[in-house]
Amino acid sequence: MRFITLLSLTVPFFLFFSVRTFLLFQTHNSIYFFSFLFFFFFLPTHPYKRVPMQFSIEAIRSVRNNYREPPYPGFSLEEVVRRRKLQQTKLVRGDKAWVAKGTAQTTEEWVQRRVQSCLNKLSERNWDLIIDNLCTKELFETKEILENVVHMIFRKALDEPENSKLYARLCFQLSLYEVTDLAEDRKKVSTKNPAKPKEEGGAKPSGMLQSELRDTIVIVSQREFKEFRFDSSARKKDAAEEDLPEADRKDLVEHDRANFMRRKRANMRFVGELFLQQLLTYKTVLNITDVLLDNAKHGKFPESENIEIFTELLTTIGQKFESQRKADVNEQFTLLQNLLKNPDCPYSSRIRFKIMDLIDLRKCEWGAKPKAVKPLPRSERAKKASAVPGKAPAKAAEAAAPAGSRSWRDVASSKPTASAPAKAPLATSAAKAAAAAAPAKPPVNAAPLVPFELRVLSMQQEWVQHRVNDFIPEWMMQFDTVDREFDSAESLAVAVAAEVIKSACVTTRGNAQREAYGFLVVGLFLTDSEVLQGFASACAAAVEDGLLEDVPKYSERFMQMLRLTAGEEVTADVYYDAATVLRMAYNKITDVDDVTEVLMKFWAKVPPPPEVPSEEERIQLVLTVIVSLCEEKDAAPGLPTLLAALFHSMHTMGLVEQACLDEFCALTGTPFHADIVKALGQF
Structure with a gap:
């Protein structure tokens, strides 16, 4: 039996040795060579022992001359390595990975x-x-x-x-x-x-x-x-919150409170819709309103949260509720009006405006509630803007605007000239002129004028409080009853932007600049030109009103907010937008000494260019960008000095090369350009 077993193990290996010896000495074909490698290295030569797969340097060098041609045309070892790196690795299943559930039990x-x-x-x-x-x-x-x-x-x-x-x-x-x-x-x-x-x-x-x-x-x-x-004390706290500073903990509490109020407003809205579907009785809704206004019935002020959700509920069910319970509604609105008339009213402007809006909605027989409107795309918004008196379509405005009014990439490919084309005047509206010539009608129940600043603050607080990140439809109509008048929709947008920016730079509250910028570009859907003009107006107002002395960090917060227009990373847009805003602000400032020195303090808050590993990645402003900043139209005296100081600072920061400045000085243009070149020579 042992002999048969030994024979069955020996004969196969004898055949293997014979085949591989024949293949080795009879041919050098690559196919047989790989067969030889297979038999020699992969098949065991002993029934109980396997030869390890180890190659010496000499063994590898001995076969390198046998393969002088690439395996296939276009073969590249780098390409093989790259493909191997791109191969998907095995996914690691997490502890909380999703697992498909079986049939319901x-x-x-x-x-x-x-x-x-x-x-x-x-x-x-x-x-x-x-x-x-x-x-x-x-x-x-x-x-x-x-x-x-x-x-x-x-x-x-x-x-x-x-x-x-x-x-x-x-x-x-x-x-x-x-x-x-x-x-x-x-x-x-x-x-x-x-x-x-x-x-x-x-x-x-x-x-x-x-x-x-x-x-x-x-x-x-x-x-x-x-x-x-x-209850802020009842909120769940993480272990990481204990190490946070007091200001950050307050922000977290305020964020939780905002989420809580958003849930309560949504609850009141849903309760109102259930009432309209006759799933809740009048008695149930009346009990809710009585609880919300209970303090007002006893001569006290209800909490602002109660007023807020009460207005949300009445906005939803007001028409039907008044048709059946007119006496109760009259009593409730009398309480609201008494709250507004009280000189000791503790509510913020946002809450007071909510009460006023609810009263106006009832006067309009509950028919003027704005419908939910999605924000229009910029193309549709440009067409709609053409119908607004004094506001040109977006495409026409871009064509007429100076080269520096948008982004540095828009002017980097244009032909350099000594001065940029002037901006075309806004078209007048024939309908507006006809309306002015018509006899004025006496106002009917004219509402009292509201301070412009309070209206802006109320609108912004409501948008931030709701945290809806949505466009406010027909927001310009809310400024029909303010104490300021505007010639066009664009001038109103710029004024609102300036007020929002100034308020965000004055406050010490964290994240105020980011919230304000989100309100401008998302809530109001302002264009880039309107936002930059708002920054310029806010800068000019701060210089003229002396805010820089009262608020030392105003310029730093101003530049932090302006940086958001170019994104999170430091790019060429950061410096181009900053220079454009300072140029426009200079033209707005009057009767201020050393304006250039003051504005250069703003420029000093611009972040330095980031360090890059290669020269190609370094931020560079080309000649056409420099020329686009030299807009001569409506230039105030002394503007060439400011532009020269900006160009010199850009050169010092490495944003503009010396060859670019030399080429700029060599351009032949207007006397305005010559004044800039002369001012550059003083640095």
């Missing part, structure tokens, strides 16, 4: 998955399909399942307040399904003449829907309303 789990899936897909377009999928008897099997469904709908409505009406209609349809289609199986509740809402093609039910779903909605609404008060 219980009815509660099945209902939760089905409802969440339908809520994520719900829209006006697929309304009927989603309703058919949701209207199942499993939703009403137990009170726990039904309460969980209502909680899911509430969470969705509070996260998406703009879709509150859609989710309120969903609750109505589920209640309608409960009292109609399930009436044969469940005789616990009933209603009189159930029908679809009027919006959906049917009449509202004459009676209130009495269903378990409706009762659960009332319970959840009351529970959410009772958790109204915000």
